Amino acid sequence: SKEQDFPPDSKILLFTDGLIESWNSEKEEFGEERLEKLLLSSNREKFRLYIDKILDSQKTFLNGLSIQDDLTIIAIDRK
Numbered sequence: 001s002k003e004q005d006f007p008p009d010s011k012i013l014l015f016t017d018g019l020i021e022s023w024n025s026e027k028e029e030f031g032e033e034r035l036e037k038l039l040l041s042s043n044r045e046k047f048r049l050y051i052d053k054i055l056d057s058q059k060t061f062l063n064g065l066s067i068q069d070d071l072t073i074i075a076i077d078r079k
Contacts, residue, residue, distance in 0.1 A: 007078070013076075014072075014073070018067060018069035019035065020034075021068075022067055022068055025065060034057075035054070047075055054073060
């Protein structure tokens with residue numbers, strides 16, 4: 001157990017491994033690096049749009065393949 005400060009105007013994104021451990025038909029993994037680039041390119045958007053953008057990106061990446069694992073994403077924006 002660990003406590004972490006979460007001051008006002010902070011954001012946190014929690015997700016299960018089903019997001020980053022999804023594979024496309026080219027045997028490429030969606031991966032942490034792809035997710036990080038996506039999040040860094042989205043930092044000016046409203047945080048509530050992050051989940052839709054992430055899921056759309058994964059769907060495009062999978063190109064018609066189904067998700068191989070369970071997937072949960074939680075976005076918290078402290079005002």
